Amino acid sequence: xxxxxxxxxxxxxxxxxxxxxxxxxxxxxxxxxxxxxxxxxxxxxxxxxxxxxxxxxxxxxxxxxxxxxxxxxxxxxxxxxxxxxxxxxxxxxxxxxxxxxxxxxxxxxxxxxxxxxxxxxxxxxxxxxxxxxxxxxxxxxxxxxxxxxxxxxxxxxxxxxxxxxxxxxxxxxxxxxxxxxxxxxxxxxxxxxxxxxxxxxxxxxxxxxxxxxxxxxxxxxxxxxxxxxxxxxxxxxxxxxxxxxxxxxxxxxxxxxxxxxxxxxxxxxxxxxxxxxxxxxxxxxxxxxxxxxxxxxxxxxxxxx
Numbered sequence: 001x002x003x004x005x006x007x008x009x010x011x012x013x014x015x016x017x018x019x020x021x022x023x024x025x026x027x028x029x030x031x032x033x034x035x036x037x038x039x040x041x042x043x044x045x046x047x048x049x050x051x052x053x054x055x056x057x058x059x060x061x062x063x064x065x066x067x068x069x070x071x072x073x074x075x076x077x078x079x080x081x082x083x084x085x086x087x088x089x090x091x092x093x094x095x096x097x098x099x100x101x102x103x104x105x106x107x108x109x110x111x112x113x114x115x116x117x118x119x120x121x122x123x124x125x126x127x128x129x130x131x132x133x134x135x136x137x138x139x140x141x142x143x144x145x146x147x148x149x150x151x152x153x154x155x156x157x158x159x160x161x162x163x164x165x166x167x168x169x170x171x172x173x174x175x176x177x178x179x180x181x182x183x184x185x186x187x188x189x190x191x192x193x194x195x196x197x198x199x200x201x202x203x204x205x206x207x208x209x210x211x212x213x214x215x216x217x218x219x220x221x222x223x224x225x226x227x228x229x230x231x232x233x234x235x236x237x238x239x240x241x242x243x244x245x246x247x248x249x250x251x252x253x254x255x256x257x258x259x260x261x262x263x264x265x266x267x268x269x270x271x272x273x274x275x276x277x278x279x280x281x282x283x284x285x286x287x288x289x290x291x292x293x294x295x296x297x298x299x300x301x302x303x304x305x
Contacts (some may be wrong), residue, residue, distance in 0.1 A: 002010050004089070005028075006029060006064050006148075006152060007026050007029070007030045007031075007032070007062055007063050007064050008029045008030065008031045008032070008058045008063060008064050008065050008066070008067065008068035008096055008152060009031075009032045009033075009034075009053070009063030009065070009067070009083075009108045010024065010031060010032070010033050010034075010066070010067050010069075011033075011034055011049075011056065011059065011067070011068045011069070011070070011079055011083075012036075012068055012070050012071065012096075013033055013036060013041045013045060013069075014036070014041065014262075015067035015130075015234060016069055016096075016123060016125075016127055016135075017041075017067075017096075017130075017300050018041040018044070018045070018128060018130070018131075018157065019129075019130030019131035019132070019133070020043075020067065020069070020126075020130050020135070020155075020156040021033060021045055021050065022044075022045060022048060022065075022131065022133060023130075023133040023156040024067075024152060024155045024156065025045060025048050025049050025050050026048060026049075026155075026190070027155040029101055029152065029155070030047070030051075030214065031045070031050040031051070031060075032050065032052070032053045032058075032059050032062045032063055033046075033050050033051070033052055033053065033093045034052065034056060034059050034097055035061075035269065038134070038191075040054050042213075043269045044154035044270035045301045046098070048242065048285070049247070053245075055082070055086075055095070056079060056082035056083050056085075056086070056130060057082055057083070057085045057086035058083070058086060059083065059086065060082075060083040060085065060086030060087040060091070061086035061087070061088070062086075063091065064088075064090070064091050065092045065093075065094060065148075065152060066083055066091070066092070066093050066095065066123075067094045067096055067150060068080075068095050068096060068097060068271065069091065069096045069123075070095075070096070070097045070241050071239065071242070072097060072098070072099060072100070072246075073097075073099045073100040073103035073104075073246075074109070075086035075097075075103075076095055076097055077098055077101070077103060077107065079266055080093060080107055081178060084111065084114060084116065084296060085175075087114075087116050087117065088206065089114065090115060090116075090144055091116050091117070092116070092118070092119060092148065092149060093107075093111065093116065093117070093118050093119070094118045094119045094120070094121050094153075094292055095107075095118070095121070095122075095170075096117070096120075096121050096122060096123055096137075096151055096169040097168050097240075098122050098170065098173050098174070098239070098243050098246070098267050099120065099122075099175065099241060099246070099292045100170070100246045100249060100250075101120075101167040101168075101170040101171045101174070101242045101246075101250060101271065102167075102249065102250075102253060104118070104120050104140070104166060104167045104170050105167045108166045108167070117141075117145045118142035118166055119139060119140060119145050119146070119166065119169075120137055120140040120141070120166060120167060120168075120169035120170045121138070121139045121140075121149070121150055121153060122137070122169050122170055122172075122173035123135050123136065123137060123138045123157075123173075124136030124137070124159075124173075124218070125139070126177065126233075126234070127234060129158075130156065131157065132252070133156050133157070133231075134154060134157075134158040135156055135157045135158065135159075136157060136158070136159040136160075136161075137153050137159070137160050137161070137169075137228070138158040138161050138163045138168075138169045138172045138173055139153070139160065139161065139162050139163060139168030139169050139177070140163055140165055140166050140167050140168035140170065140171075140212070141162070141164060141165070141166060141169075142182075142238070143277075144160075144170070146162050159186075160258075170266065170289065171250060173246045174243060174246055175247075177240075177243045178243075178244070178247050179246075179259055181243065181244060181261065181264055181268065181293070182216050182223055182261075182264050182296075183217050183218065183287055184216075184240070184283050185263070185264045185267045185268070185286070187218065187222070188267070188286040188287040188288070188289075188298075189267070189290055190204070190291040191204060191287040191290075191291070191298050192212060192287055192290040192291040192294055192296055192298055195291055195298050196291075196294060196296045196298045201225045201226060201298065201300075201301055202226070202300075202301055203221075204224055205222055205225075209222075220232050220233040220284070221233055221283065221284045223281070224283065224284035224285060224297075224300060224304075225284065225298065225300055225301065225303070226300070226301050227300070227301070228300040228301070228303050228305050229305060230280065230282065230300035230305065231286060232305060233282060233283055233284045234282055234284070235282060235283045235284060236240075236278075236279065236280075236281060236282055237271050237276040237277065237281045237282065237285065237286065238272060238276075238277050238278075238281070240268050240283050241265070241268040241269055241271075241272045243253070244261065244264060244265035244268055245265065247261050247265070248261060248265060252256075252304055256279055267286070268286070270289065270290075270293065271285075271290070274292065274305060276289055
């Protein structure tokens with residue numbers, strides 16, 4: 001099947017998925033999507049030319065390549081079970097979630113028995129970059145599958161790396177998130193300690209911003225504390241906690257000690273347990289929870305918007 005004949009299915013048109021799907025359909029691909037609690041992104045995509053499938057089985061039957069953006073491996077596994085009942089031999093499932101690599105490998109083996117290929121293509125970037133088609137993708141797939149999905153991925157990603165075989169994309173994504181969430185944990189503890197000793201977030205930021213310690217993650221992370229912008233870095237504390245548990249599982253399976261990873265995970269676990277488990281509790285709010293653990297207040301400098 002030539003790339004121009006591919007029919008695309010997309011499951012999970014939320015914060016990231018809507019922009020990805022929008023770029024797929026606007027690049028001329030036949031696109032099927034499935035309903036969601038939030039009807040707005042689905043209806044927008046239908047207006048742009050997508051077709052709404054009645055079920056996951058129906059979506060699978062209409063698609064030669066299906067992209068999935070889901071919260072984690074349990075949801076991906078459930079989606080794949082239903083998709084498999086409709087997919088034809090020769091189809092490909094691409095998991096763009098941040099998933100457990102062990103689960104990814106098992107799904108790949110199960111799908112191979114039905115002559116369905118699996119690839120993992122976790123994302124780097126923000127919902128804004130998804131809308132602009134400027135995400136990053138780290139792809140785990142065999143060479144033939146990678147070459148087949150690459151033109152479609154190019155519709156929504158500006159930076160594509162074929163990192164290795166199935167599961168390697170998810171392994172690399174967990175390492176990437178370990179670094180970013182590790183930064184978040186350090187920033188949060190530093191801000192809480194600064195507050196404890198009488199240094200404001202503004203003073204803290206005036207030293208770090210523009211220094212060698214500055215980076216893109218720091219700037220979006222601080223968008224909440226400095227500017228009161230809830231939308232600056234829309235990655236939930238719950239998803240962060242989940243990813244760090246997957247990292248721990250990967251380290252355990254590899255026989256690797258990961259004391260820093262566990263420390264970072266435990267900080268996010270504490271925030272999650274203290275009430276930071278909602279759909280609008282984002283990673284930049286972590287300093288508030290860390291501050292409360294030590295009886296100090298870390299709050300946005302400007303009114304929250």
